[in-house]
Amino acid sequence: MTIPPAAPDSTPFGTAVVAGVGLIGGSVALGLRQRLLAKKVVGLDSSMDVLREAEALGVVDEVRASAGEWLREADLVVLAAPMRALAPLARDLAPFLNPGALVTDVGSVKAGIAAEMERLGVRNFVAGHPMAGSERGGVTHARAALLENAVWVLTPGDHTPLTALSRARALVEGLGAAPVVMPPDAHDALVATISHLPYLASLALTHMVARDERLSLLAAGGFRDLTRVASGDPRMSRDMVVENRAALREALSRFRRQLDRLEADLDDPEELLLCAQEGKRTRDSLPVVRRSLLPQRHDLVVAVPDKPNQIGAVTQALGAAGVNIKDIEVLAIREDGGAIRLGLESPEDVARAAGILTGAGFEVRGRG
Structure with a gap:
């Protein structure tokens, strides 16, 4: 499939609706607001x-507790409910959606919701899955930075308009994530192996410890690292693996064959060494993004009107006040103006710059 490049005027959106304001939904909403990708963000x-x-x-x-005619003004709708609630949510919203609105979701299993949206006749739906998260859930822990540099899988169906896919890519890139496009079934098979299978393996290992208290006395850091995913929300994790059970059964079958092979290799130390060396090479080659080790960013996003020398006016105002701009990035360009991100030295500089620019008539949003 040839994917058209994201059009520069495909973002920002006018009214964006985030349906399900938890950790991921809240992070999407914050990203939309902080990066000025939507003029209004409504939480449902x-x-x-x-x-x-x-x-x-x-x-x-703005907040809403139920779907209704008000949804017709939205040109972006993000379904961010838990896995089991996604399809019912889609059915509630579908009668009120603007036919031209881009609709996407953030669920970890794609085939089911893609089929449901096609059945509902939602034409501009592009299923999505940001590969980001935290052990701490809820909107309290939402942050736009959670999505930055994350792989965000987009899974268009056979009837997905290319314009909708282009708009979805622009949205993902605007939020600071990296879009990867693949079919829904391919996505589900991959996450069954790299996400859902490790969860079941963690459950199996923790159950072994639970049934023998002597094991818990010796379960140190390595065991805790290996079973970390078992500490996630039990209901949400259950719903995730059940939704993907067909692909997960295939992954479990392959995993059993690997365990059988390793059991046989216990009698062949040289073959076991080759397996261990292959495992080390594979594990060491995996990319690791340690967000906690990245330097903290102190950003201020500024909306600039479509007039000459507006960026110059921003930089001159801050320079005259002694505020040092360490980085500058154009985030959005549109007919009525655009947005720029200023990287500053400290939260105090963000607050000072916000006051200066607000006084000069600019709209700003900061993240210290």
């Missing part, structure tokens, strides 16, 4: 407590 959630918290934290501009 069945929990009023979640909505109140999201509004108080500045994650969204």
Whole structure:
């Protein structure tokens, strides 16, 4: 498939709706707001407590507790509910969607939701899965940086318009993530091996420890690292693996064959050494992104109107006040203006710069 490049005017969006304001949904909403990718971000959630918290934290501009005619003004809708709730959520929203709106989701299993959206006749749906997360859930822990540098899989179907895919790519890139495109079934087979199978393996190992308290006395760092994914939300994890059970059964079958091979190699030390060497090479070659080790960024995003010398006006105002700009990036260009990201030295500089530029008539959003 030839994928058209993202058009520069495909973002920002006018009104964006994030349906499900948890960790990932909240992070998407914050990314949309901080990077000025949407003029208004609406949070939709069945929990009023979640909505109140999201509004108080500045994650969204507006909140809604149920679908309705108001959805027709949205030109972007992101389904960010838990796995089991995605299809029911889609059915609730479908009658009210603007036919021209881009619709996507963030679920970890793609074939089911893609089929459901096609059945509902949602034409501009592009299934997606940001490969990002945290052991701490909820909107309280949402942050736009969670999505930065993350692989974000997009899984268009046979009838997905190329314009919708182009807009989805632009959205993902605008949020700072890296889009990767593949069919829904291929995605589900891959995550069955690299995500869902490790979860079941972690459960099996932790159950062995639970049934023999002597093992827990010796379970040190290596065991804890290997079983870390078992500490995730049990209900959400259950729903994830059940939704992908067909692909997961195939992955389990291959895993059993590998265990049988290793068991046989216990009687052949040289063959076991070759297996160990291959394992080390493979593990050492895996890319690792340690966000906690990246230098902290202190950013200020500035909306600039479509007038001459607006970027110059921003830099001159800050320079005259002694605020040092360490980095500058153009985030969006559109007919009525655009947005730039300023990298500053400290949270204090972000606050100072925000005050200066707000006083000069610019719209700003900061992240210290």
